[in-house]
Amino acid sequence: MHSKKLTTPFRWLLLFIPIATIIFFLIQRPSPPPPDLSIKTSPTPPSSLADLALPPDWSLLERFQKTISQKTFLKRLQTIYTKDHSWKKWISLDESENSASIGTFTLHFSDSDQPPPGAIFPWKSRHQLDPHRALPLSGLHIALDPGHIGGEFAQIEDREYRWKDHVIREGNLTLKTAKTLAPILRKQGAKVTLVRSELQPVTPKRASDFAHPRLFYRSSEIRARAALINQEIQPDLVICLHFNGTASQTPENSQNFHILINGTYTAGELAHEDERFQMLQRLLAGTATEEIPLAQNIADAFNDYTRLPPYQYSKTSRTSQNINKHPNLWARNLLANRLYQCPVIFMEPYIMNSHPFIKRLAENPQEIFSEYAHAVAEGIIRHYSRP
Numbered sequence: 001m002h003s004k005k006l007t008t009p010f011r012w013l014l015l016f017i018p019i020a021t022i023i024f025f026l027i028q029r030p031s032p033p034p035p036d037l038s039i040k041t042s043p044t045p046p047s048s049l050a051d052l053a054l055p056p057d058w059s060l061l062e063r064f065q066k067t068i069s070q071k072t073f074l075k076r077l078q079t080i081y082t083k084d085h086s087w088k089k090w091i092s093l094d095e096s097e098n099s100a101s102i103g104t105f106t107l108h109f110s111d112s113d114q115p116p117p118g119a120i121f122p123w124k125s126r127h128q129l130d131p132h133r134a135l136p137l138s139g140l141h142i143a144l145d146p147g148h149i150g151g152e153f154a155q156i157e158d159r160e161y162r163w164k165d166h167v168i169r170e171g172n173l174t175l176k177t178a179k180t181l182a183p184i185l186r187k188q189g190a191k192v193t194l195v196r197s198e199l200q201p202v203t204p205k206r207a208s209d210f211a212h213p214r215l216f217y218r219s220s221e222i223r224a225r226a227a228l229i230n231q232e233i234q235p236d237l238v239i240c241l242h243f244n245g246t247a248s249q250t251p252e253n254s255q256n257f258h259i260l261i262n263g264t265y266t267a268g269e270l271a272h273e274d275e276r277f278q279m280l281q282r283l284l285a286g287t288a289t290e291e292i293p294l295a296q297n298i299a300d301a302f303n304d305y306t307r308l309p310p311y312q313y314s315k316t317s318r319t320s321q322n323i324n325k326h327p328n329l330w331a332r333n334l335l336a337n338r339l340y341q342c343p344v345i346f347m348e349p350y351i352m353n354s355h356p357f358i359k360r361l362a363e364n365p366q367e368i369f370s371e372y373a374h375a376v377a378e379g380i381i382r383h384y385s386r387p
């Protein structure tokens with residue numbers, strides 16, 4: 001018993017130490033994680049996008065691996081899609097690997113050009129039409145895109161011109177032209193779809209949904225039309241119908257005519273990741289190999305019908321360049337001709353705010369729509385009828 005009495009305080013001490021240790025660790029609060037510095041120190045700037053654009057999925061370009069030679073890639077890039085050297089900031093060529101680095105995406109060139117695997121939907125080229133078809137345009141699906149909205153939207157989209165008692169709305173004129181052109185093309189065997197058939201927007205959004213009305217009529221509306229074309233209509237070509245005009249408040253004395261295809265991306269446009277991606281998608285799909293001869297045929301037919309002088313952009317313009325030395329054919333990067341994933345012919349004839357046009361529109365408007373429609377139809381038939 002004696003020995004027992006002596007050891008008791010030590011026993012209490014032996015019991016106390018582990019309990020105290022557990023309590024000590026329990027009351028310790030976990031230390032905060034170290035601050036995440038990766039956001040501030042990342043060397044990659046956040047990606048820059050065009051208005052209302054979503055970041056692109058670069059893996060969609062994988063199907064173009066080893067389908068194009070470096071020579072053809074550079075030729076298209078430098079004669080259609082760019083006018084200066086700003087692309088070198090985003091695309092670097094690796095001669096030893098026969099490839100190009102475009103951000104995180106690497107494109108491998110082939111030694112010779114292979115048939116391109118097509119755009120996001122397989123539009124038909126003129127070589128793919130049945131050579132024994134009944135009518136010149138049998139088997140061809142044409143989408144007509146009447147430019148702008150017109151009607152009550154003409155003012156907000158800045159496409160309404162008033163002179164004395166004349167009111168000219170571009171969106172109304174383009175719709176009339178589309179409705180005149182559609183039956184002419186159908187009679188030649190084509191399937192024809194109008195992207196818009198009323199004086200109403202395709203987008204469910206309105207100007208009040210945005211900080212600036214421009215985002216409604218110039219971005220949201222065109223993106224809605226692109227979704228309709230690329231996901232539902234999926235045509236073999238799109239004709240964007242427009243009437244040219246100037247900013248002058250008093251009428252011009254003369255008119256002119258030109259056609260735009262997609263191209264001439266500026267340094268500022270290439271800085272947008274979505275625009276770089278879309279440029280490459282068009283370039284690699286070889287859209288311009290169909291688009292350019294089609295545009296030339298339509299331009300030649302239009303000249304035969306109208307004899308309007310060609311419109312000339314300035315040689316120093318950073319946003320446009322002439323194509324194939326054709327007097328009426330120019331490349332510009334517009335949202336519609338960039339997003340629609342098939343050949344796109346963007347028509348820019350007449351001058352709406354000119355004396356001759358105002359007079360003609362007042363006297364016989366149907367004559368203008370008929371002339372425009374027959375000229376475009378003739379150009380399409382010529383293109384798809386040639387071997």
Ligand SMILES: [Zn+2]
Nearest residue numbers: 147170242243
């Ligand atoms: Zn227009």
